[in-house]
Amino acid sequence: MNLLESEVGLMIEKIVDAIDIETTLLCKDEEDAKNTAVQYLKSLGFNDVDVVFVEHNGFAARIRLRAYVFRPGDRYAWIFGGDAR
Amino acid sequence: MLSLGVLGTAKNTGKTTTLNALLKCLSGKSIAITSIGFDGEDLDHITGLPKPKVLIEEGSFAVTSEEAAKHSTARLHLLRRFDIRTALGSICLYRVRQAGTVILIGPHSSEDLLTVKQTLEKDMVEVFLIDGAINRIVPFQHSDFVVLAVGASRSTNLDFLLTETRIIVKMLRLPIGGKDRKLVEGLVSLEKLSSLRGERILVESPMHLLLTEDFVRLEQLLNDLDVAVMRKPELLCVTVNPCYPERRMEGYALARIDLSELARRIERELDVPCLNVMEEEERLCRIVVEKIDKQG
Amino acid sequence: MKFVLFPLDPVHDVALKMLNRELLKRGHQTILLPPDTKMEEVIEICQKEMPDFIMVSRTVGYGAAELLARFIDMLDAAGLRKKCKVVVGGKAITKELAAELGYDAGFGERTSWEEVIAYVEGGRFEREEITVKKTKKDITQGYTYEVRDSAFRELLDEISDQILAWAKDRTSLAIERTKIKEKMLEGEDLLEEYLKLCDEVVVSYFRKNVLPKKVRLITKEEKEKFERLVNRIDFNERILRHSLDKPLVFVQYGTGCPFMDAMHIKVSEAWGADGVLHFDPSWGARCEGLLEGLLAHEEDGSIITLENLKLIKSALNSSTLWCVRAHRGLNTPETVLLAARAGADLTKINMVYGSLNGGTDPERLTVDGVYALQLSARYKLPYDIPTNEELGGVPAHKAFAGMLVVAHLGVKLGARPILKPLFCYSPDVMINDYMKDNYVDYNVAKVLALRRIMDAPIWPGEPIGFMTHTEDRVQSAMTTALHAALASSLGLDAITIASTDEAYARGAITVSARIDTLRAVAEAFRFFGRARIEPTKKAEEYAENIVNGIYETLKKVAERQDFVAALYEGLFGTREEGANPGRAGRGTVRKC
Incomplete structure (x- = not known):
């Protein structure tokens, strides 16, 4: 594990539940925004992802993406330590 | 002209895949095609997953809405306009001038389907193929034959699928009855059936019985009744589709389970040919072509 | 059926x-x-x-x-x-x-x-x-600019007359440049004349093609691509106000790059902004002469050139009000001219703020300001009068006294002013505990005071809630929305709102931050509708004090019989209060 990876791991272990990413995209409609955004989140290595909010208006969409790190009932790293996952 | 419908027990049970296979099987014949729902779109309206496209050959007929015709890649020549309206334009009869994909939005009620069917009788159509929609069955009361599409998208519980298929098959095998029976028109609810216990009744079609949510109770009630139907389609075979959309956080993904055991049990226990279209297209063709040639 | x-x-x-x-x-x-x-x-x-x-x-x-x-x-x-x-x-x-x-x-x-x-x-x-069709509104419509109290009227008349008499036989490099520029815009080749009145930065740009630091030319290809993109942008207009027709909502832009500005403007329009204000880089105010051409700037503030302004204009919706600020620097009259030529609807002039907190010499800016007000009248470009000197520590009544002088002066010259009190948590407020209990009373008091003195449009800014924002997005959007609701409750004509990046200073603000505040403001308007925010009794008390304070200030200025001297001597705010007479352009006023 290089330094960067260990730091990323550390961050993930400290997250209580999820990471939200927010941005504004130029796109043709809400579906376009959702698809682009979800694909992007997946490309970052997140599997449990969702679009929390999206509002499209003509040419742009305000969007909030979510990647769950822990769901209720999971073994949380903040209880069980780094090997919880 | 013979009409042949593909009915499913849910969305994504493989109706359109079966329809496409049938189009290939019957390519030597003069075919007209329609859907009682919406066919040929790129993506499913609910799951957003890719859908099979409907490919149609030159010389065939298509019954679809004006708006749908515009979005088809097949070159369509307008022959007749029906007085049937849908959310996406009026229904028309087209002749295919050049092969391509076609989007099908056809008549969605029994009455309208019957109108279209009667009109087509006068044309040079040998086989009229009717694709189903979602889990809709009632319009098929006017079809001569049906293929039943069952699949994992309805349920991944094999026992449930088998039971459901058994009851549908059973209803489709109810005898055609005469006027000597007590006529029960329209929708036949379970309550109505239980109030008629012990009687000899005549219902319009098997479809009029199959609209209940409780198939098991329906089967039980039928043990205490003598039921016949006024009209019904003949069941040619059952197809199984092992693929189903699985709910994910961000939408749906295609998943798959093994249905070969289910197919074997349907064949053995219900005495009806059962096949997976993706793997047994030739067998489907044999069953259908044989039947149609015999009847035609 | x-x-x-x-x-x-x-x-x-x-x-x-x-x-x-x-x-x-x-x-x-x-x-x-x-x-x-x-x-x-x-x-x-x-x-x-x-x-x-x-x-x-x-x-x-x-x-x-x-x-x-x-x-x-x-x-x-x-x-x-x-x-x-x-x-x-x-x-x-x-x-x-x-x-x-x-x-x-x-x-x-x-x-x-x-x-x-x-x-x-x-x-x-x-x-x-059902699609919203927005139309451009004239914020000044229906206002008489009558000074309601004769005591105030006499003082304002006296001060204005003194300024006009003083300025009549004075001119500056900016005024002369503006006159030349007007002719150049008519097609005359007077660049050499113009450059004689400019600083070295501008001269080098024209003569040696040397660009100022962190400035670059926008290429023709970039411009064409941008225009294609902007022409394709289409959206349903929306109105943030729920059941009222006021206030109009303005956002400021000035990312440095006209393309990014235009995108911010389009997004703001799509999310309901009624108007936008152009902010130029601070160095533009301290340099004699303006550049030309399409220029991008890597830091805050978008450079004022006719080409840049026209590019912005081409991106604006027809209903969007557009203000180009001119108020504070060495190019004040020329900026009004370019704003008018580029099709702006509004400009911004305040020589009191510009000379006490904007870094321009009071004498110079007074001469330039009078000329700019004349242009504002000639081009029918209403001007707003910001009072941001409050942020430096100047008490509201002194800032307002200056604003009212500039307003009255403008009216005398045939222009139409808009009063711009700040809704803010200013140093003066902090020191005196005016907002110990709430942010409502003192802001209400400001509006009550101004309404008692003059019948003029009021547009709090820039932006509302100044110094109440933090870097937290929710808090930031919330405070802006509440201040917007207060403005709406008071029936004010317009507001300028911040983005949720208002308090963030280490980078450019984002479009998402703009959308978030616009959404929050819309929600505040929806929440309150025609319902009013009720201030406590304190508001009346504060208003009384502000009115008296304005009167005292104006009285002293009138008695001084020299507006420029009053600025230097701290009558509109002392050095202790954070008012520092600027040095840029000192000694450049000439008699003519």
Whole structure:
């Protein structure tokens, strides 16, 4: 594990539940925004992802993406330590 | 002209895949095609997953809405306009001038389907193929034959699928009855059936019985009744589709389970040919072509 | 006509209840079924009632399609399908899905009642009827600029007359440049004359093609690509105000790059902004002469050139009000000229603030300001008068005294001013604990005070809530929204709002930050509607003090009989209060 990876791991272990990413995209409609955004989140290595909010208006969409790190009932790293996952 | 419908027990049970296979099987014949729902779109309206496209050959007929015709890649020549309206334009009869994909939005009620069917009788159509929609069955009361599409998208519980298929098959095998029976028109609810216990009744079609949510109770009630139907389609075979959309956080993904055991049990226990279209297209063709040639 | 309304849902029937209300209003007969009615029962009811329409509502997810399709099958089996029209509405419903399910029509979640009514009544639904058509408003319309109290009127007259008499035989490099520029814009080749009156930075740019630091030329290709992009941008206009026609909502832009500015403007417009204000780089105020051409700047503030302004103008919606600020620097009159030529609707002039907190010499800016006000009158470009000196520590009454002088002076010259008190948590407020209990009273007091003195439009800014914002987005949007609600409650004409990045200083603000505040403001307007925010008794007390303070200030200035000297000597704010007479352009005023 290089330094960067260990730091990323550390961050993930400290997250209580999820990471939200927010941005504004130029796109043709809400579906376009959702698809682009979800694909992007997946490309970052997140599997449990969702679009929390999206509002499209003509040419742009305000969007909030979510990647769950822990769901209720999971073994949380903040209880069980780094090997919880 | 013979009409042949593909009915499913849910969305994504493989109706359109079966329809496409049938189009290939019957390519030597003069075919007209329609859907009682919406066919040929790129993506499913609910799951957003890719859908099979409907490919149609030159010389065939298509019954679809004006708006749908515009979005088809097949070159369509307008022959007749029906007085049937849908959310996406009026229904028309087209002749295919050049092969391509076609989007099908056809008549969605029994009455309208019957109108279209009667009109087509006068044309040079040998086989009229009717694709189903979602889990809709009632319009098929006017079809001569049906293929039943069952699949994992309805349920991944094999026992449930088998039971459901058994009851549908059973209803489709109810005898055609005469006027000597007590006529029960329209929708036949379970309550109505239980109030008629012990009687000899005549219902319009098997479809009029199959609209209940409780198939098991329906089967039980039928043990205490003598039921016949006024009209019904003949069941040619059952197809199984092992693929189903699985709910994910961000939408749906295609998943798959093994249905070969289910197919074997349907064949053995219900005495009806059962096949997976993706793997047994030739067998489907044999069953259908044989039947149609015999009847035609 | 007769309708059966059927919520095919265990709980939700709000949409159908609302539709029911609309249908009843229009004299239709309706049968609204409770949620969770069994489909078999619905069929029986429909068989008995024989409605013209069956309206089904249902949110579509997986599984719901089968339910909706089965309902159609049941109607079909019951022989009702061709006798009634069946309509489905709900989240995720589309026309395509309605066709697939076998319904006659389908309406999605953002459908208006008008659309459904038009469908069922067989009328044509004109979408134009419900799309918002914004029109440009004149903020100054209906105001007389009458000074309500004769005591104030006498003082303001005296001060204005003194300024005008003083400025009459004075000129500056900026005024001379403006005169030359006007001729150049008419096609005369007077660049050499112009450059004689400019600083070295401007001269080098024209003579040696040397660009100022962190400035670059925008290429023709970039401009063409940008124009293609902007021309394609299309959106439904929206109005943030809920039930009132005031206040108009303005946002500031000035990212440095006209392209990014234009994108910020388009997004702001799409999310409901009524107007935008152009902010130029601070060095532009300290340099004699203006550049030309399409220029991008890597730091805050977008460079004022006619080409840049025209590029911005080309991106603006026709209903968007556009203010180009001119108020504080060495190019004040020339900026008013370019703003007018580029098609701006408003400009910004305040020589008191500009010379006490904007870094320009008071004498110079007074001469330039008078000329700029004349241009503002000539080009019918109303000007707003910011009072941001409050942020440095100047008490509100002194800042307001200066604002009222500039307003009255403008009116005398035929221009139309807009008063701009700050809604802020200023140093003076902190020191005196005016906002110990709430942010309402003192801001209300400012408005009460100004209204008592002059009949003029009031537009708090820039931006509202100054110094209450933190870097937290929710807090930032919240404080802006609450200040916006206060402005609305006071019936003010316009507001300038910050983005949620207002307090963030280490980088450019983002479009998302703009959208978030616009959404928050819309929500505040929706929440309050015509309801009012009630200040405590303190507001009246503060207002009284501000009015008295303004009077005392004006009195001293009038008695001094020299406006410029009054600026230097701290009558509009002392050095201790953070008012520092600027040095840029000192000694450049000439007699003519």
